[in-house]
Amino acid sequence: MTKAKLKLAILDMNDGEPNQGLRCIREIVETFNEDVVFNIFDVRVKGEIPDASYDIYISSGGPGSPLEEGKWRKPYLDLMQELWDINQSETTQRKHVFFICYSFQVICDYFELGEIKPRRSTSFGILKVHQTKKGHKDLIFKGLNDPFYAVDSRDWQLVQPKLTVFKSHGATILSLEKIRTHVELERAIMAVRFSDEFVGTQFHPEADPVSMEAFFKLEENKKVVIESFGEQKYNQMMDRVDDADKLIMTYNTVLPKFITNAMKMIKQPVMS
Secondary structure, three states: OEEOOEEEEEEEOOOOOOOOHHHHHHHHHHOOOOOEEEEEEEHHHHOOOOOOOOOEEEEOOOOOOOOOOOOOHHHHHHHHHHHHHHHOOOOOOOOEEEEEOHHHHHHHHHOOOOEEEEEEEEEEEEEEEEEOHHHHHOHHHOOOOOOEEEEEEEEEEEEOOOHHHHHHHOOEEEEEEOOOOOOOOOOOEEEEEOOOOEEEEOOEOOOOHHHHHHHHHOHHHHHHHHHHHOHHHHHHHHHHOOOOOOHHHHHHHHHHHHHHHHHHHOOOOEEO
16 A cells, blocks of 8 residues: 655746756755656746646746736636635645745735835845744744845845735745845845745745856856856855855755645545
8 A cells, every 4th residue: 555646736937037946946846756746837938837636836936027917827826816715625635835936926916915026126145034933933944043044036025014914814924034234125025924835935945055056156157146246245155055054954944844744734645
């Protein structure tokens, strides 16, 4: 007697642009290959949307405005609403969803949890993320330092949370961006638990330090970072990329704990 494998859908939101994130998500998911089978769906380019038969969904980061009205948007949000509605039932198997960066911004806008606004300048690098009191108790951060470090790469952000909406949804803020004492700007919300099954981060928990180091050592990529953000930012990022208490801890913690918890909560059928 063996347990049937759970079905996991990776929703590619990268709009056809080259990226490291999708490969990193896939590699994390592949570490669960004894228990999980997965498929990848190209949402924004091909309009591929999975049905609601999957047990676990991971929706990736991506470029551009999270407010854009592409053809993919309504089917994507219809799926998320369907999964949310399924989770309200006491008799059906719950659906677990993780939202990363762009996807996080899209779903926060859909749930009207706050203002989704362009940043004054791009946030980029391996930066500090601070946990809230609720974040300290959340399973996806268990074992991380406070603050912990994560890859941040975004032109948009969630700010000005509507706390009455948070309360009505049962949602909680899990983390905030680094403290900036030199500027009078509101700190962006970096992670939200929408429910026991829905959770997301505005940072990139999937970022693999080994591949990131190799990628940014390439001369053409190094040049882009230095021209965009300066040599000091580049050197800071490269100094942090392989520290044992920084990126690798986040990589080994957040998404793996989300998947592990989902597997525990889902009753897997037994096959003869």
